[in-house]
Each structure stands twice: as structure tokens, then as C-alpha cells.
Amino acid sequence: MPADRANRTLLTILALVLLVLGIAILLAGTDVFGSGFGRRPLLDNPPARFIGTHGGWVWPLAAVAAAILALLGLRWLATVITTEPSQRRINISTDGTAGRTVLDAGALATAIRAEVEDCPGVEDVDTKLSGQPHAPRLALNVTADRDVDLPALRERIEALVLPRIRYALGKPDLPVSLDLTYPRRRRTHIG
Template sequence: MNRPAAANRTLVGLAGLALLAAGGYALAAHYGHLSWVDTGAPLVPGPAAPPTWVFLAVIAGAALLALLCLRWLFAQPFRMPKSVGWQVGGDDRTGRTVLRSGTAAAPVAADIEGYPGVRNAQAWLSGGPDTPQLHLLVTAAPAADVAELRRRILGHAVTRLRAALEVEIIPVTLELRFADEQRALQ
């Protein structure tokens, strides 16, 4: 169970519900459906309108919040498949071996984490045992040589996985992220 992802979805869902409730309350108040709200009363005390900078600050804050929400939204599509069980040879009469795809992918991540300049690596396998697909999420140091890292991943880690699974081709998707040096130094 991925607890940070579950907490993230829960908090985002609760924030969405709170915003929906606030919007529904504002609409109900605007159209006079709430008996305790005086629709003719000013929103702010006093007869004068707020200074122009207040409106600009509210607009800038709303735009910044919208951009942050869009950034979060665009970060969501990179989802990894769940680990599945693969039957490796045999049948019910002679016995069979079940290999979890996560178990087969773990050594790939361990290999990649040993490469120079790599801070963290995660690997997932999807598809069937005859047509696996490898998904990689690699966090590297900012000074890492991307071309060399890619060459080493494809030439070493993927080659070893192909040999272990006894398949000719494994399609690979690679997301490469760079570590924040300031966070690493703290």
C-alpha cells in the first residue's frame, strides 16, 4: 500500500469537497436562499471600495494557485502498474512457479542505483511473462551524464533482465528526474 499516495488523494479530495461546499454556500447566499444572509449588505465594511492593489493581489494569488494546481495535475499521469503474478513454466500436474513482476524488477532498480550519479531508481514490469514492459523512474544528480546513464541502463540492466526472463525484446519507458542539490546538502 502506498501510504503517501493515499494520503495525497485523501487530502486533495477533502480540499475539493471543502471548495465545493464553499462555492455552494456562496451561490446560495448570492441568490438569497439563506435566510440569515442579507444580500443587500456590503461585503466589506465601509462605503469605499478596496484599493486597486487588493484586487491585483487577489488575482495574482488566484493565478498562482491555479498554476500550482495545474503543476500537480500534470504530475499525476505517471502511474506505475501493479505487480502481477507470472506463471513461469510447468502446469498443474508437474507444478508451477509463480514470479511476481515486482520481484523480477527489483534487481533492475538495484543495478541502476549502483551506477555513478544515480540517487534513486524504481522499476516496474507490466504485461505478460512473454511480453514484459519495463517502466523506470530514475533520480540522478544534476551533473550526471544522461547519455552515458541511458546507455548503461539499456546495455547492462535491461540486458540482464532480458537474459533472466529469457525474452528477446523488452520495451522500456524511462522517466529521468534530477535531484535538488540544495536538499541533498541539508
């Protein structure tokens, strides 16, 4: 996923920047930057004097930089938190020579739901198609009857249903996430 890759890259860069700053602070305390540098007062240093002298333009520039960083942080947070949107159309054609075949994702989800519900012991199926139109991903959440053997149902879906779906889409490597659960028990109230 591109968002995961961007997330890892951004966190790695942030970690490296913080590591370099931490090492620089440790080295400043050991007089690597000159004798007495680590023992100088914090506010009596050239950067503080520069900011004090040129505060008329430094602080507004710092505010703009902080606002840009805050917006980038919010964008990053939104990318991490939001889920991938559902796919509306799936591109079925495998090569460009035969033309372009596009299938409505809602119709495909209905067909997949009907196919999985035909398996004995299935109570409910929730389907979600995501990814790119030419590289979709399928997520199946199947609720099974309490009397059904889940491993056997999983084998049946993987051996019979998923190959037919992949064949119909012309995507033998279609990634599928399969989640099998039992229904929640209903609480009965007495009285």
C-alpha cells in the first residue's frame, strides 16, 4: 500500500532527524564543538542573539513553518486513520488488445455474496472491494451458523468459491481477505 510505504518513510526520516539532534546535543555537552560550549548559558548564544535581533521576520516565518508542519501532520494523520475507499468499478480486461471491460463493483459484490451464501452453513456475507480498478482486493466477512465447522467452511470457500471468482474476473492472483465468524449470541431478558 502506498500509504503504508509513505508512513514508514516519513517515520524513518523523523527518527533519523531526532537521532542526529540527540547526538548533537550529547556532543555539545562533551566539548566536541569547542571548549566551554557545553557550559555556556542557554540564552547567551549566537542563535538566540540572531533571533532577538531579527525577531520581526523570524517569528512570522517560524509561525508559517509551524502551520505548514501542522497541516502536513494532519494530512499524514488523515492518511493513516482513513480506510481505503471502496472500489466502484473493476477493470476485467487482462490486455489492451481485446478492448476494455469494466464491471460495476456493486454488481460484482452482489454476485460474490450470492456465491458465498450458497455454501451450506453461511448466514451472512459482507463483501468489500478496494484497491485500484486494474488491481482490486476483496475482503469477505462471513458469518456462519453455530453448528458449522469453520475450517471445513473455509476450505470449501477457498477451494470452490474463490477460484470461480478469480476466474470470472480474469485475476488468478486476486488478493482475498477471508474472515469467518459465528453470530453473536442474543441476550434474552426474563421478566
